Amino acid sequence: MTDYLSTGTLPEEYQQLALTVRDFTQQVVAPVSAKHDAERSFPYEVVKGMGDMGLFGLPFSEEFGGMGGNYFTLCLALEELAKVDQSVAMTLEAGVSLGAMPIYRFGTQEQKERYLPELVAGQALAGFGLTEPGCGSDAGGTRTTAVRDGDEWVINGSKQFITNSGTDITKLVTVTAVTGQRDGKKEISTIIVPSGTTGFVVEPPYHKLGWHASDTHPLAFTDCRVPQENLLGDEGRGYANFLRILDEGRIAIAAVSVGVAQGCVDECVRYAGEREAFGKTIGSYQAIAFKIARMEARAHAARAAYYDAAALMLSGKPFKKAAAVAKLVAGEAAMDNSRDATQVFGGMGFMNETVVARHYRDSKILEIGEGTTEVQLMLIGRELGL
Structure with missing residues (x-):
């Protein structure tokens, strides 16, 4: 690499x-x-x-x-x-x-x-049960609880926006839950909850703006009992462990965003070479050519950012800031390129059967999921000592 x-x-x-x-x-x-x-x-x-x-x-x-x-x-x-x-x-x-x-x-x-x-x-x-109503970006504000009762955990609470949580092949979700307090602070642990467990309800899917073929549900836990050995990792380390998972996940989300940004470029290059207006292909007009050139520059820069973050991660070096930078610039590149691609396609860009129209709807969540743009800026600022 x-x-x-x-x-x-x-x-x-x-x-x-x-x-x-x-x-x-x-x-x-x-x-x-x-x-x-x-x-x-x-x-x-x-x-x-x-x-x-x-x-x-x-x-x-x-x-x-x-x-x-x-x-x-x-x-x-x-x-x-x-x-x-x-x-x-x-x-x-x-x-x-x-x-x-x-x-x-x-x-x-x-x-x-x-x-x-x-x-x-x-x-x-498997689903990743972190986000809750009222504490999205503030993952430390977890309210779901897990209380030990003999050799079982009793879980009560709710989660929202959980991907892959309600398919026919979903086997489990891992959930963060407050399992106690230490030094006046919440002690958050992670627990495996198999699908079909009594007291675990997968609620109806969301009616989303985009990502229509991705499975996303709210989850409810009411006196949900699982064996004590379903604790994932050390008790009280759930929050720290999930932060590590999110740092890695931001590199993956950046890769998704780069794919979107590049996909928009590829579609625009093809369309601009075929669509004619005023006797010429629209790609021969500088206004269109420059717009697509800027799209290509965004995709290239975002790709370099996620490659760099991945290289740091695989070499065992600190990568938190690089992952946040990659997530930030790639998410914005996806959103900007999908908007510009829709403009290049004109009326056809407003039709759902085109890839760029779907990208335009889908891309906004790339600036929100697994850490909003504002969270990435906060993380970068902290890593700079601000």
Whole structure:
């Protein structure tokens, strides 16, 4: 990966992965993308295809059925998928970085052996239950509680905006909950709640502006009992552990955003070379050419930002600031490019059957999910000592 930063060329194995996912995206994802978006239906056949390809196992060790790759390989796959369908990309992103990764990073050997094989194979999905009503960006304001009763945890509370939480193949959600107090502060832990557990209710899906084919639900827990061994990681370390997961996830979200930004460029280059106005292709007009050139510059800069953050992460160096920078600039690039692409397409850009129209609706959440733009600015400022 560092070869790319110095020479502009990815190593062969990374190039082959990107090309393989690109082919899958064009042959399998693109033909059904508009249909699932219009029907607001979950793309089970696409998810199965991604599982068969090993995409859900990219950053996991072979011990649990993974591909033995790294987090950057996941990001490359996400970038390619997001060029065409953000919902599909987010299903993979959340399934890996938010669903399986907490168990991989912090689970006991027994938990890993029980849950990871299906998650890594894409045969099952897991949700990441962090956000709550009234405390979105303020994750430390968690109100959901988990009280120990004998050898069980009794969970009460609610979560919102939880991806992959209500599909037919959802196996579990991991939830943050207050399990006590220490030095006058909340002690937050993470607990695994299998799907179908009594007292755990997946409420009806949201009617969202975008990401129509991505599964998103509010969750309710009422005297929900799970065994004590469902604690994920050390008691009281749930908040810290999830912050680590979010730092990594921001790199993945940046990769999704770069895919969107580049996808908009690619669509505009194609359309501007075909659409004629006043006797010439619209791409021959400087106003259009300059607009697309700026779009390309945004995508290029955002890609360099997430590559840099991933390189720091994989080398074991501090990457919090770099991840926040990548998330910030890539999210804005996706939003700006989708808006400009809609303008380039004119009236056709307002039609839902076009990729750019779907990107325009979908992209706004990239400036909100897994840390808003304002949160990223706050994190960058803190890392600068401000």
